[in-house]
Amino acid sequence: MFLCTSKKTITCLIVFLFTAVGYSQLYNTEVEAKLDVNQDNNYLNIKGVAINKSGSQKSLSYKLSVFKTDQNNNKSKNQQSGEFVVDVNQQKDLSTTSINFDKNTKLIILLLIYDANNAIIGKDRVVLNDDGQNSLDIKKDIANKINDTSIKVSAQLINNDVEAKIQTNQQNDFTVIKGTAFNKTEITKSLIYKFIVFSKVESVNNIVEESSGRFILSANTKVDLSSITLNLDDKLKTIAVLLIYDLDNKIIGQDRIVFNDDSEDEAQKKKLLLEKLKQEQEKSQDISVEKKDGLELNGIVVEDTKTKPGRDFYKLFYSLYSQNNINGNKVVTIKEILALGRNTKIEVIVGDDKIFSFFVRPSTEYLKQMNDYAIISVYKHFKKLEKESKTIKRY
Numbered sequence: 115m116f117l118c119t120s121k122k123t124i125t126c127l128i129v130f131l132f133t134a135v136g137y138s139q140l141y142n143t144e145v146e147a148k149l150d151v152n153q154d155n156n157y158l159n160i161k162g163v164a165i166n167k168s169g170s171q172k173s174l175s176y177k178l179s180v181f182k183t184d185q186n187n188n189k190s191k192n193q194q195s196g197e198f199v200v201d202v203n204q205q206k207d208l209s210t211t212s213i214n215f216d217k218n219t220k221l222i223i224l225l226l227i228y229d230a231n232n233a234i235i236g237k238d239r240v241v242l243n244d245d246g247q248n249s250l251d252i253k254k255d256i257a258n259k260i261n262d263t264s265i266k267v268s269a270q271l272i273n274n275d276v277e278a279k280i281q282t283n284q285q286n287d288f289t290v291i292k293g294t295a296f297n298k299t300e301i302t303k304s305l306i307y308k309f310i311v312f313s314k315v316e317s318v319n320n321i322v323e324e325s326s327g328r329f330i331l332s333a334n335t336k337v338d339l340s341s342i343t344l345n346l347d348d349k350l351k352t353i354a355v356l357l358i359y360d361l362d363n364k365i366i367g368q369d370r371i372v373f374n375d376d377s378e379d380e381a382q383k384k385k386l387l388l389e390k391l392k393q394e395q396e397k398s399q400d401i402s403v404e405k406k407d408g409l410e411l412n413g414i415v416v417e418d419t420k421t422k423p424g425r426d427f428y429k430l431f432y433s434l435y436s437q438n439n440i441n442g443n444k445v446v447t448i449k450e451i452l453a454l455g456r457n458t459k460i461e462v463i464v465g466d467d468k469i470f471s472f473f474v475r476p477s478t479e480y481l482k483q484m485n486d487y488a489i490i491s492v493y494k495h496f497k498k499l500e501k502e503s504k505t506i507k508r509y
Contacts, residue, residue, distance in 0.1 A: 147236030158215035278367030
């Protein structure tokens with residue numbers, strides 16, 4: 115009898131666990147809970163929103179709770195609740211509240227949406243000033259965020275469901291730069307955008323204008339996110355970047371446009387320089403290898419890169435190449451080419467021979483590791499050429 119009871123208990127526990135897992139997977143599937151949080155000086159404006167993603171009207175209820183802990187560890191709770199009806203593919207504003215807020219106050223904001231059986235079907239949560247971090251602060255390391263994309267997100271997924279697009283319009287001496295988003299799917303989405311304009315290069319210190327915010331994008335709909343008007347200098351390189359994030363802070367849409375781009379001119383100059391160096395090198399080498407007349411070019415490393423990680427790798431390579439006094443008698447070219455999707459590939463070329471190659475990743479440690487491999491490969495290649503040269507000479 116005892117054994118039978120135990121089996122029944124275990125069976126009940128298993129059913130309960132599967133039920134719990136099932137509910138956890140249903141959050142925000144048919145109805146999405148979303149918190150819209152904005153800071154205005156010392157006040158925090160909080161709005162709870164419900165988005166009906168299903169094909170039927172929903173009668174639901176909600177609870178919006180704010181848990182507050184001040185610097186003296188005093189705790190307080192503010193809660194609002196109610197019932198509501200939301201139509202098919204519609205958004206419903208549930209409740210709005212404003213509270214005092216400063217950097218010493220920790221806040222946990224929780225929005226729960228319940229169905230008619232009082233089961234949670236939608237949930238959103240925002241934490242502010244947890245361990246000194248304020249998630250409302252606009253991060254300035256946009257360049258690093260862009261580079262991290264190649265690690266966190268597959269390039270094939272960008273602009274698939276939601277397309278980011280930058281449009282420009284000239285109005286007299288001013289250029290209007292507008293960021294837009296287009297939802298290609300049949301599902302309403304809650305997203306975040308960041309629209310940044312840099313001068314010269316994409317770095318923190320060169321941000322000219324920026325805007326960001328959360329927005330709701332209905333199915334098969336295009337919306338204007340933000341516009342920036344600038345009086346662009348004809349001689350100054352300007353870069354506009356639009357990023358669209360999902361709720362997991364992953365980039366799903368991206369666009370980039372460059373004004374007054376001189377990269378093609380620089381590439382042409384590098385190409386001409388490389389050809390000139392090769393011609394000088396050929397003139398300086400004696401066919402017999404025994405005597406060398408004229409000028410011999412040693413230790414030349416040429417850069418032909420397209421991205422910041424590519425330039426970083428060139429600097430690492432040239433530094434280590436010089437420190438080790440390799441001083442090869444052939445031109446070494448660090449060339450960056452387009453690869454799959456939006457990725458790029460570095461090729462290390464000695465003379466006309468490709469010695470080493472790898473796909474670029476914006477990680478300093480990774481670039482240093484690839485640099486070590488590249489230096490070893492180039493060193494071995496020059497040793498091989500030297501050995502072959504001596505063999506020909508003896509013959």
